[in-house]
Amino acid sequence: MQYLISVIDDEQTIVAGNDSAVQAEMSAVDAFNDRLKAQGHWVFAEGLAAPNTATVIDNRGGASVITDGPFLESKEFLGGLWIIEAPDLDMAIKLAAEGSRVCNRKVEVRPFHVSEK
Amino acid sequence: MQYLISVISDGTEVDSPEVGVAIDAFNDRLMAEGYWVFANGLAAPVAATVIDNRGEEVIFTDGPFLESKEHVAGIWIWEVPDLDVALKLATEASKACDRKIEVRPCHNHVSEE
Amino acid sequence: MTDVQEAITRAHHDEWARVVASLTRRFGDLDIAEEAAAEAFATAVERWPVDGVPPNPGAWLTTTANRKAIDRLRRENRRDDKHKEAGMLHIDDHPEPAGAIEDDRLRLIFTCCHPALAMESRVALTLRMVGGLTVPEIARAFLVQESAMGRRITRAKTKIKAARIPYRVPSTEDLPARVSGVLAVLYLIFNEGYLATGPGSDPIRPGLTAEAIRLTRLIRTLMPENGEATGLLALMLLTEARRPARISANGELITLEEQNRDIWDAALIAEGHQLVRERLATGVAPGRYQILAAINAVHTSARNFRDTDWWQVVALYDQLIHLDPSPIVALNRAIAVAELDGPQVALSIMDRLEGALVDYHAFHATRADLLRRLDHTDESRAAYDRAIELAGNTAETAYLTRRRDELG
Numbered sequence: 001m002q003y004l005i006s007v008i009d010d011e012q013t014i015v016a017g018n019d020s021a022v023q024a025e026m027s028a029v030d031a032f033n034d035r036l037k038a039q040g041h042w043v044f045a046e047g048l049a050a051p052n053t054a055t056v057i058d059n060r061g062g063a064s065v066i067t068d069g070p071f072l073e074s075k076e077f078l079g080g081l082w083i084i085e086a087p088d089l090d091m092a093i094k095l096a097a098e099g100s101r102v103c104n105r106k107v108e109v110r111p112f113h114v115s116e117k
Numbered sequence: 118m119q120y121l122i123s124v125i126s127d128g129t130e131v132d133s134p135e136v137g138v139a140i141d142a143f144n145d146r147l148m149a150e151g152y153w154v155f156a157n158g159l160a161a162p163v164a165a166t167v168i169d170n171r172g173e174e175v176i177f178t179d180g181p182f183l184e185s186k187e188h189v190a191g192i193w194i195w196e197v198p199d200l201d202v203a204l205k206l207a208t209e210a211s212k213a214c215d216r217k218i219e220v221r222p223c224h225n226h227v228s229e230e
Numbered sequence: 231m232t233d234v235q236e237a238i239t240r241a242h243h244d245e246w247a248r249v250v251a252s253l254t255r256r257f258g259d260l261d262i263a264e265e266a267a268a269e270a271f272a273t274a275v276e277r278w279p280v281d282g283v284p285p286n287p288g289a290w291l292t293t294t295a296n297r298k299a300i301d302r303l304r305r306e307n308r309r310d311d312k313h314k315e316a317g318m319l320h321i322d323d324h325p326e327p328a329g330a331i332e333d334d335r336l337r338l339i340f341t342c343c344h345p346a347l348a349m350e351s352r353v354a355l356t357l358r359m360v361g362g363l364t365v366p367e368i369a370r371a372f373l374v375q376e377s378a379m380g381r382r383i384t385r386a387k388t389k390i391k392a393a394r395i396p397y398r399v400p401s402t403e404d405l406p407a408r409v410s411g412v413l414a415v416l417y418l419i420f421n422e423g424y425l426a427t428g429p430g431s432d433p434i435r436p437g438l439t440a441e442a443i444r445l446t447r448l449i450r451t452l453m454p455e456n457g458e459a460t461g462l463l464a465l466m467l468l469t470e471a472r473r474p475a476r477i478s479a480n481g482e483l484i485t486l487e488e489q490n491r492d493i494w495d496a497a498l499i500a501e502g503h504q505l506v507r508e509r510l511a512t513g514v515a516p517g518r519y520q521i522l523a524a525i526n527a528v529h530t531s532a533r534n535f536r537d538t539d540w541w542q543v544v545a546l547y548d549q550l551i552h553l554d555p556s557p558i559v560a561l562n563r564a565i566a567v568a569e570l571d572g573p574q575v576a577l578s579i580m581d582r583l584e585g586a587l588v589d590y591h592a593f594h595a596t597r598a599d600l601l602r603r604l605d606h607t608d609e610s611r612a613a614y615d616r617a618i619e620l621a622g623n624t625a626e627t628a629y630l631t632r633r634r635d636e637l638g
Contacts, residue, residue: 001394002157004192008167008182044155044194047224048121054221055204056125059211066204071125071219072185080224081121083155088320088396089346090404093168093177100170108182109346110165111393112157112191163385164392166346179348179389 009079126190246362251334270295461520464505471498591620
């Protein structure tokens with residue numbers, strides 16, 4: 001079963017980090033990713049560019065409408081994500097808690113639909 | 118360059134069987150053209166849990182970190198040369214899955230392999 | 231109550247959780263298990279007065295519930311298999327490490343008390359699935375609309391399925407944290423029954439305290455070696471024992487000092503003391519609930535308030551603060567210090583707690599009492615005013631109001 005781990009950012013976590021803190025955080029994240037891979041949990045992981053780089057596209061009516069900015073404006077926003085493979089929520093939570101620690105942010109765990117294949 | 122494509126839902130949509138067929142066909146094309154990295158639909162926001170392990174003890178909170186009318190119902194990750202290609206594909210994706218789509222670039226410096 | 235009615239009530243107490251737990255294991259679905267169990271009990275209510283109580287009520291109920299569940303699955307067979315697969319609960323039947331407890335009721339309890347569920351959902355789900363209370367009963371106990379309580383429970387069940395909260399006893403490594411999570415849910419149910427909040431509500435809801443005790447007994451039966459489960463049961467029994475003396479005829483809270491100790495429940499006290507002794511005999515360092523139980527054992531051993539072994543009480547609070555350095559524990563310790571070293575000493579401890587407890591009614595109520603004893607009437611009155619403003623329990627408000635008005 002796959003789970004999406006969303007890394008939750010806010011303006012403060014962005015501003016607070018100085019260079020050496022960011023460096024330490026990144027190497028902790030790298031080490032964590034290596035472990036996810038070694039244990040067979042890793043599917044995908046990536047940091048995201050700031051929300052103001054987002055574009056919304058609505059092509060439901062046939063006439064495509066393009067809007068600048070994220071679909072939700074909020075103080076907290078998605079800063080990056082992991083996609084992991086885990087047998088159940090207990091394992092997903094354990095990995096997410098480690099993820100929260102290494103990247104020093106809150107995270108949200110949400111399951112993908114049970115794969116039908 | 119990688120992009121996160123979020124499928125946006127307000128929870129009211131009712132899908133016809135054609136939507137599934139259209140998404141499958143679109144995914145096949147993404148794979149054939151080498152853009153496809155990942156795709157999957159998400160369970161409802163009620164299934165989400167927020168975890169904060171920055172302090173001494175890990176704190177769990179039931180539910181998504183943002184409560185809102187619209188939520189992300191599924192995601193794609195695409196590998197494309199630039200935003201123009203991403204937007205073109207996203208326009209097709211919006212049509213195929215009959216939802217609004219958000220396109221956001223990845224940093225591409227975390228965990229390069 | 232007739233013999234048959236009594237048999238049905240007893241079967242409901244003894245067998246509900248077992249029936250729901252075994253059906254959940256078999257069919258992988260909490261909804262099906264819950265509904266089929268409810269139908270089986272409804273059938274018992276119909277059949278037993280006519281056919282007589284079966285020789286083995288538990289087996290009868292399980293068989294009947296199984297049949298109801300199979301009937302329902304047959305009716306719904308039109309659903310395509312893919313959906314059914316996706317809706318299944320994740321039953322983890324990996325061989326458990328040696329020493330782990332194998333009882334489906336434990337799986338059910340750990341699933342209902344999973345930390346990824348909101349606390350209020352854990353409480354509601356535990357009372358429904360393990361305790362067998364109906365949704366209207368739970369809604370009434372927590373002063374929530376029935377429809378809202380129904381949604382809360384449905385939402386929790388949806389999350390268990392969709393997020394794949396496993397139906398299993400946690401691994402040995404996770405067990406201690408998860409057990410304390412379960413005990414926290416039971417203690418919350420007990421406290422809500424014992425010191426109910428909300429204006430116009432009954433100050434005590436015995437249904438909830440009895441239910442919490444019953445469920446804690448079950449946990450102790452299932453995990454007899456867990457000291458904290460025993461400690462929590464002892465704590466509940468020794469608290470419950472004082473319930474008859476705790477509220478006056480006109481609905482006012484009676485403090486420990488003023489309670490009529492003759493109407494305390496001697497049987498509950500004897501059982502609670504026995505459990506505390508049992509834990510002491512193990513020589514294992516006690517956890518939070520065991521220390522709280524020991525404190526209550528000291529109180530319930532004294533013939534009257536003045537004879538209480540306050541030195542022992544303060545020593546136990548010192549031990550508790552070591553485990554749980556929260557300001558509320560410090561406040562309770564200060565109350566005991568007032569009896570041992572006088573109100574002035576206690577007051578100076580209280581001054582240091584003010585920042586953390588400024589919005590807590592018990593802080594102001596305690597301060598008011600200490601100031602009263604030191605004849606600082608004006609300050610005492612102001613503290614009572616603040617405590618009354620913050621108190622949520624009707625009996626407590628009545629008591630504080632009388633005390634303030636007696637200041638003269």
